[in-house]
Amino acid sequence: MPSEYRLKRRVQFYETDAAGIVHFSWYLRYLEEAEHALWRKAGLSIASPDATIGWPRVSVTFEYKHPLCFEDEFEVHLRVVELTNKTIRYSCDLVMGKISVATGSMTTACVQKGPDKSIKAIQIPKDISNLFQVWTSASTTQ
């Protein structure tokens, strides 16, 4: 039952802006890439073609500490920090070597998709929630 994922990543040119650094909106995408890699590690796709449930985002926060530049290699360390009946909350640290680049968090909710494109918050199905566990400092060393 995975509780974390470490994604290695290199900055692409189209992720930079005229200030010469990665645009701050990209960090949310880095977090999401790690989330989807975590789900694959759990044997799941977060958005399979025939899915009747979805995972819209409830909230996100980011603190930016050190800029990223073209071709910088960094790591996204994503952790499941809360599992409720209806939501999953992740935290993440972006690091480049020993430099702390950014920290972030995101909460996502489980919804049922109606045929009319409506969505309704529902409880997370057990066959999904059972595949994840909340990260503890002991998790990494296991």
Add this chain to the structure above:
Amino acid sequence: MPSEYRLKRRVQFYETDAAGIVHFSWYLRYLEEAEHALWRKAGLSIASPDATIGWPRVSVTFEYKHPLCFEDEFEVHLRVVELTNKTIRYSCDLVMGKISVATGSMTTACVQKGPDKSIKAIQIPKDISNLFQVWTSASTTQ
């Protein structure tokens, strides 16, 4: 029956890259913005929520002549240059004052979307094709 659209646009910061200019992938999005504005001018949405047909892209070309920078104001002049049974072809000129910034073209095809997410090329419905006409040099002056 519209055959062209002139979209006025300002460069956003997140469209620039570390070279200090708009990334070349953005020009396709500028063309698409003008396409969708042309469809709205014809009274249509190219992707209404209940649409059973779609418009995947067949091909695109762009020639880049002059860079665009943050906050530059420019115009996308889009024209319908070919209407076949199954496809629409557009050309566009991007200009900034008297400077030619870029020229491009795109062909898009009409497809039927199946319940299983399959797509199949179909003839463009008459109630759509009847709303557009091929641009001629006389069109602008009408």
Add this chain to the structure above:
Amino acid sequence: MPSEYRLKRRVQFYETDAAGIVHFSWYLRYLEEAEHALWRKAGLSIASPDATIGWPRVSVTFEYKHPLCFEDEFEVHLRVVELTNKTIRYSCDLVMGKISVATGSMTTACVQKGPDKSIKAIQIPKDISNLFQVWTSASTTQ
């Protein structure tokens, strides 16, 4: 001295994702578009070609309440909520008619750019900070 900006905006197709709604990373770009429009209203460019100072982001938060879909028309109401010696903090509300779509905040810091691409936090120059004021509920009615 402006303290707020109301940006009207339509959702572009390339801002949507396979869930059929605007990807959550785009909200940060909507906030930034309103920020740069606020600066233009104050007679400034936040990133003029010859600028020796820059405005990297310190932190961002967003809460997502209602999805945005292709061609939805919405408004970003941005407000300056804090001005310190070295930072500016904004809040924003995204609304679609009477629907609250999202709320967000962002803090940005003033830095000096060195010739070697280094950056150093500095006090905001007076000729910039004097052009903005903190928004109060009375601001809107003035």
Add this chain to the structure above:
Amino acid sequence: MPSEYRLKRRVQFYETDAAGIVHFSWYLRYLEEAEHALWRKAGLSIASPDATIGWPRVSVTFEYKHPLCFEDEFEVHLRVVELTNKTIRYSCDLVMGKISVATGSMTTACVQKGPDKSIKAIQIPKDISNLFQVWTSASTTQ
């Protein structure tokens, strides 16, 4: 002297649009990712922090044959197809297993960057052009 690069890639969620497939603008970024990987293979960065030359794009073409969906795994096969005094031209094939997804091409030019942000087309420095060679069908088998 490299003449080609094969980049393996997985579709990210933020690359898809409301039609459920990768937005056509992303293919240019896939091509660029492969270009920059080819340069790294040659021991170069196409945009090092202290570079006085740059590589703006002159033209691009793409033909789209088969859609890409979330989490699809595909390969970008980039080849140098022309080297002139001032430009490099690439072709690329995107394939997913035995399916041809798209074919594209891009021409990029070498420019000198002036202190005033001006650019001027120049001859490609020999220490760069000597590191690449034009791809031939024999190249792959070497």
